[in-house]
Amino acid sequence: MLTALLPLLAALAAPNPAPASAAPAPPSPLKEIGRVQSLSVCSAIVVHANSAIGAALDNDRDLALTINRLTTTDLDTDNPIARRNGMNDLATLASRIRVSAAGGTAEIKRLRAIDARTDDPTRKAELKAFADALGGAIVRQRKAATDLDAMLAIIDGRRAVEEVNTPELTGQRASIAGPERTDSLDREAGVLRNPVAPPGPVHANDMLHTAADDFRTRSAAILGDEGVAAVHSLGATTGC
Numbered sequence: 001m002l003t004a005l006l007p008l009l010a011a012l013a014a015p016n017p018a019p020a021s022a023a024p025a026p027p028s029p030l031k032e033i034g035r036v037q038s039l040s041v042c043s044a045i046v047v048h049a050n051s052a053i054g055a056a057l058d059n060d061r062d063l064a065l066t067i068n069r070l071t072t073t074d075l076d077t078d079n080p081i082a083r084r085n086g087m088n089d090l091a092t093l094a095s096r097i098r099v100s101a102a103g104g105t106a107e108i109k110r111l112r113a114i115d116a117r118t119d120d121p122t123r124k125a126e127l128k129a130f131a132d133a134l135g136g137a138i139v140r141q142r143k144a145a146t147d148l149d150a151m152l153a154i155i156d157g158r159r160a161v162e163e164v165n166t167p168e169l170t171g172q173r174a175s176i177a178g179p180e181r182t183d184s185l186d187r188e189a190g191v192l193r194n195p196v197a198p199p200g201p202v203h204a205n206d207m208l209h210t211a212a213d214d215f216r217t218r219s220a221a222i223l224g225d226e227g228v229a230a231v232h233s234l235g236a237t238t239g240c
């Protein structure tokens with residue numbers, strides 16, 4: 001009997017296996033702070049904080065829409081109207097993100113001004129942490145919009161060079177100005193029309209898809225900043 005029980009006793013005496021490492025918890029969702037009706041300083045904090053939060057959340061939605069457009073827009077199509085519409089849609093999203101980020105940044109500056117006048121050490125620390133995190137998220141959003149604008153400018157520049165160098169236009173210039181003058185005009189066109197991108201095939205869709213992957217990575221960092229801001233958002237109104 002004892003022999004039969006030995007395996008069971010050994011199993012009971014063995015240490016429990018270490019639990020598998022848990023996946024990191026997702027960042028806390030950013031949301032508006034509840035309204036307060038007490039101290040005026042608290043009301044000011046909530047008003048400016050909620051305006052900054054609203055700007056960040058609007059940009060989150062527009063950035064998600066931008067990623068979708070980057071993966072579905074066809075800028076290599078032969079249809080010039082479709083290409084221009086696609087460029088305009090992306091440029092509009094970049095503009096909206098930039099404008100919203102500017103408004104959010106202004107609200108963050110107002111929060112920092114309040115923080116500089118705050119005597120409560122707990123509120124001061126929480127308000128600074130909130131402003132630093134949310135301000136960081138908004139800076140990332142604005143940088144994404146700026147980089148999108150720069151990419152669209154490069155695509156436009158390369159397209160302009162490509163169009164200037166079509167056989168039809170090259171032949172027309174040669175018949176009017178002569179071969180030597182045509183070479184000079186081509187060099188000038190490359191410099192004036194496209195100062196940041198060398199001539200070459202456009203392959204715009206590849207650039208869009210690369211940008212979409214990059215923006216997905218940036219979105220994760222933005223959500224991380226917003227999660228930190230969410231943790232400190234209520235602490236910023238401690239005692240209200």
